[in-house]
Amino acid sequence: MAGAGHGGPPAPVPAPRPRPGDLAPLLPADPSGIAGYRLLGRLGAGGMGVVYLGRTDAGELAAVKVTLADRAERADFRARFRREVEAARRVVSPWAVPVLGADPDAPEPWLATAFVPGPSLGEAIAAHGPLPGRSLRVLGGAVARALAAVHAAGLVHRDVKPGNVLLAVDGPRLIDFGIARAADPGGETALTGTDMVVGTPGFLAPEQAEARTGDIGPASDVFAFGCLLAHAATGRPPFGTGAVDALMYRTVHDEPDLVGVPAGLLPLLRDCLAKDPAARPTAEQLAARLVVDTPGTAADWLPDPVVRTIAERSARMLALPDIDATTAGTPAPPPATGRRRFLLLAAGAGVVAAGGAGWWALRGRDDRTDGKGAPPPKARRWTIGVQADLSGPGKEVGQAQERGVRLAVEAFNSRADKPFTLDVKVSDDRGDKTRALAAARALTADPDVLGIIGPSHDYTGQEALPAYDEALLPVVTVSAGLNLLVNPVQKQGRSVLQACPIHAFNGMHIAYHAQAVHRPSRPGLLQERTDDPYSWQFVLGAKFGFQQGGILPHPRVIPSGAKQLERVVGEMVDAGIDAYVHAGLLPSAVRAAKALDALGFTGPRYAGQHVLGDRFLRDAGRSAEGWTVGAPAADPTGRKEAAAFLAAHRARYGAAAPVWYAGEAYDVTLFLAQQVAKEYGKAGRRPDRTALAPVLRKAVHQGVMGGYSFDENGNLKGVGTFLHRVEDGRYRTLGAAPAAPTKKAGG
Known part of the structure; x- marks a missing residue:
């Protein structure tokens, strides 16, 4: 459990937006690329940063959010940005925007999410009026399922509003986890003051409007969902408009205005808008009550004017030319010939909106060309993968291990003599055996992943073995003690190291x-x-x-x-x-x-x-x-060797002691990183990841939690039980x- 702190970050400042659908040109001082994304233009900018439209070499579009330099230097702001990244990564739903990449610990923190040129729900209603009945049910069912995924990940979104729902032909998407927080009201008070109202007036639950921190939870999102659906049905917010204090008062004391809501939706909306959080249904219950055929790839769930808006924006995106590299303060060279490859399934991949509470940015790094107008080759990453249960029944252990890995990577990257910089890539298997193989392959299929820490559970590890054996990259687990994970007789787990006793x-x-x-x-x-x-x-x-x-x-x-x-x-x-x-x-x-x-x-x-x-x-x-x-977990608070680890954990995650297995994950991550560095030093080039497991099995490592050595099959030597x-x-x-x-x- 994180300890309680004092105060919190300032309220987010909404960034000014261009006209809906417009893409502003890059400025001479803007970079031409960030972390492998070629930048095509600006989606939004404001006091906290810039959001760019980026494109990968494969033609995939992304919204790349980058913070301003002065903001990134503030510990509270960086912690908040990191929290947004971690929250968005933990939510897995076809109706929530996916994270494509992020580095909250970079000198210039950035976050890339999938982009689709669809309007927000708020824009669509303002331009074309309320949605018809089937549109409302598809909208409500999808957003309810997205919220169910948010709540299953242990989070509360806290800003469910029309501007944070984007419309695509295959359904809506929930976006912006900039102020999402853990469902435990005592877990993050260091980042959110107890007397601070966070969210959007008119789409706040009464407990949010009164800043009753202890009462804010998943039910608060359900109230906001009711406001959103009522707005979509009538074209107006259920508690009216006007001054903020008046909106707050009406939310707490008045009944909502539901005139014009279809009769079939009235009981559901009244339940959502109950003043008492305990009287509201859960997001899962809402999804069950809003069962309707999903839109698939057809656009018939949306009114024709909204579909035309999506088509027009898609056409504008398709018309974008290639953008060549620029250098700060100098004009951009003429565009290179040829059309970019752009794969767009009419907004089906995911969504992001310019503007709102979470849009911050800063100048990115300056990527230079070879002088002939061609982009530089894409740099290879050095990545540690994490497979764990981050949102299922074993999430406490899984999240602790993810924290340990991130702290170890920070420690490695802080070395002045580091030969390369490490990244972290996370795959949440939710503790579900049916998801384990896909979660593993999401990591093994990435050629930049040099090794995996995890899985955190026995049976997800067992189900993931085919991916591990196929890839032959090192997999180190600190908590999965099933003996079948390393089985030389059946030639299973050939690259698995169990840093815990069976x-x-x-x-x-x-x-x-x-x-x-x-x-x-x-x-x-x-x-x-x-x-x-x-x-x-x-x-x-x-x-x-x-x-x-x-x-x-x-x-x-x-x-x-x-x-x-x-x-x-x-x-x-x-x-x-x-x-x-x-x-x-x-x-x-x-x-x-x-x-x-x-x-x-x-x-x-x-x-x-x-x-x-x-x-x-x-x-x-x-x-x-x-x-x-x-x-197989020791207590780091009693080990003087773990003092630096404890200090780093306290600085990043709060004053409470780390949860079990965080220290062990920290140890084996540094073990893996140091062995990769040694192999790099020997050959002078990136090591072959399929050859690393035998090297690790022969190595000995003294970590902050104890010593680690393995037999030729990858079993931990010694006791390992505390x-x-x-x-x-x-x-x-x-x-x-x-x-x-x-x-x-x-x-």
Whole structure:
């Protein structure tokens, strides 16, 4: 959890906009390219920066937002820009604008998003009036699904308004995550003051209008969604227009003006516009209520005048000539001959709007030509990939690992002697096995990705193995302990390095600790079959560890879903167990803790890595006291070697300690980066990424969290399990688990 801070950034200053659809020419001082994007003109400019229309060598258009130099020097502004990038990357939906690239940590931070020359909903209504019934349902269904994706990523958009919805022939797109924030109201107060109203008056929820920070959440976006849909249906905002304070007052106290809304939409809009956030439906529920055939690639969901507007803007984009490189302060040379290649499926790829709360910019780097009017060759990137669950059930661990990777890349890039500069590319698999292979291929298919940190979960890692084995680039995981991720017999995981013990070893080392400290004679082992591969591997290792000390454990198994858990735990206590080892997931561990507490059991209690985290402390309450959890994650706050890492984490993410696995991800990222640098130094050129895994398996690295070395198959050598005991409602780290059993039980 991030610590609370004070104050926040100034309210965003909207950038002045050109006439809708116009593209302003580049100024002599503008760069000709930024980060591989050739710039064609200006989409918007203002006090915070410039947004350019850019084009890749393949003809893909993008809106490239760049900050002003004086803004980039401010830590709060840079943090806000970084937050926008991270928020936009976490939202995966066909109805939300995709991020094509970004570097919030560059000297001149930039963000590129897909571009489509469609009007905003606000522009369309102002020019052509309210939308008809089917248009409203398609609009509402798509925007509701986009918001559902925003909320699933743990975010609140906070500025859902007509200017932030773009219209394309295949459906609308939600844009601009400049003021999006975590759904946890206590998580980002350092960036948003508790007394600051953020958003657009007239499209704010009552809790936003009154700056009730603790009440702002996904339901606030639902209220704004209701305002947006009412505006689209009637051509006017539901709480009128006028002075800001009057708008705020009416939003909080008055009923919305819904005259002219189609009868079929009235119940839904009244539900969305309830004053009480708890009375509003969720975005997913809205999407279900707005089921309608999607537009596909046809434009018949939009009125003809809006379709003509899209066609006219598309034609203007197609007419753009090639733009040659310019140098600041000098005229641009004549355009080169030939037409650019431009692939535009009538606004189907994604959207972006010039103007609004998040449009900032600055001068980009000066890209020079070879003197003959031809653009310079596109520079190769040196990129570290991250595959993790960033928005699913394991997002806490996945997001912690992404933070560790980014901090390590910052540390590497800050070196004066660095031979190259690293970038980070993230692929969110949401913890979903069905998405894992595609998430992996999004990284392995990028020739600039030299290695991958992740995946963060066992089964997404297993499903991604075909992509890893095909690409043969190094993949280093710090939390996926499934033994099948490295399988030399079946020739799987040939480039995977597990910087964590497999689950069987985790259970074995926990059993060694129990013998060394508590000396049980009849330990109980409970296997939960909800996550059977994890549970049985953990039990197998624990059983072996006890048997090494001459101890015969008392094993029991419960069905999937932890049915009959309390009864089975009671039977184990009645059978005389003097220690309890839980081989299962967090929910069943909470129930087991409460059952043992109710039974008065005072013996030692153990669990594996799936239980580690604050949720166990919170959900089990006082019943968590005395439990020892073993996991491949150490506590950096107790390590003097991690002081610089902790300071960097605090500076970027807040005062709270890093979440588990952030430090380990930091270590292995620097391990990978340093080995790539060594190979570069040997050959004087970019190393072949398919040859890096064997090099890493032979290398030894001392990180801030400990040492790392691997066998020839990519398995971590040594223990790798750290023990954390719950005392007074928090974890106290005991250190690494023993590497071997005691010689004699009880001795």
